[in-house]
Amino acid sequence: MTAVQSVIMGAIQGITEFLPISSSAHLIIVPWFFHIQDGNINKLTYDVVLHLGTLVAILFVYGKRFARVVVEGVIDFRNGHGKDSLLAKLIIATIPAGVAGFLAQHMIETYLRTPFIVAYMLAFVSILMIIAERIHVDRTNLSYPVAIAIGIAQAVALVPGTSRSGATITMAMLLGLKRNEAVDFSFMLSIPIIFGTALYEIRHFQYHGEGVGIYVYGALSAFVFGALSLNFLIKYLKKHTLDIFAYYRIGLALVILLASL
Secondary structure, eight states, rough: OOHHHHHHHHHHHHHHSSSSTHHHHHHHHHHHHTOOTTSSSHHHHHHHHHHHHHHHHHHHHHHHHHHHHHHHHHHHHHOHHHHHHHHHHHHHHHHHHHHHHHHHHHOOOOOOSSHHHHHHHHHHHHHHHHHHOOOOOOOOOOOOOHHHHHHHHHHHHHHHSOOOEEEEEEOOHTTOOHHHHHEEEEHHHHHHHHHHHHHHHHOOOOOOSSOHHHHHHHHHHHHHHHHHHHHHHHHHHHHHHHHHHHHHHHHHHHHHHHHHH
16 A cells, blocks of 8 residues: 555545445445555554544544533533433443444454445435435434434444444434434534444554554544545535435445446
8 A cells, every 4th residue: 555545545534434425335445446455554553543533533523512512411410410411312322333333343344345235235325315305204302212213323334335424314314303413413423433443443453663654644634534524514414415425325336236247
């Protein structure tokens, strides 16, 4: 892997981690399309630094808000009404993906990273995104059942081709949250998951003093493009629907199926 290729991979990680178009699908396709080889790096270590780059990106955008939620939640718990806090709902919603990732990650990586599964999930979630933008449901507050359902959607997003943001935002909208509320909860919910993923993978961290630039360029690229894409998505979804992302996903699914024939 060259420095330029590392920047490309970091950009893909940063952009697709937050846009609802599936990072796993793109991280499978892009290396194949650009003939990117990773023989000169430790792949697991490289994955760690990319996740750290996206973690810093989301903290850059949502860090203050997330910290405020944590502080207010702790105060609420101390005052005896923590169950009504947003922090409590974030904790509950984080559990499904945490458990699924711990128990099923090996199975997912071994059996579900196939072109058909990726293409199917790209298309399936796209249809749900289109439906979520068109059906009229009664508006609701963020209750525990809604938070748990969004958490389950985040767990399902471990399947390649799904998209964590796509699944959680869509589920929230289908259950009656406004689009901007769905976006905010989705990305605050992603902070503990991205942090947990980086923490879990850091056990694989191995570095012997060679090719440091490859890792640095990848991490910086993931951070810069992650922050830019997240800010773009927040502003875009204030005035527009998820449709453009859904149609892109369907097109990508068709490309993957045709390329795998």
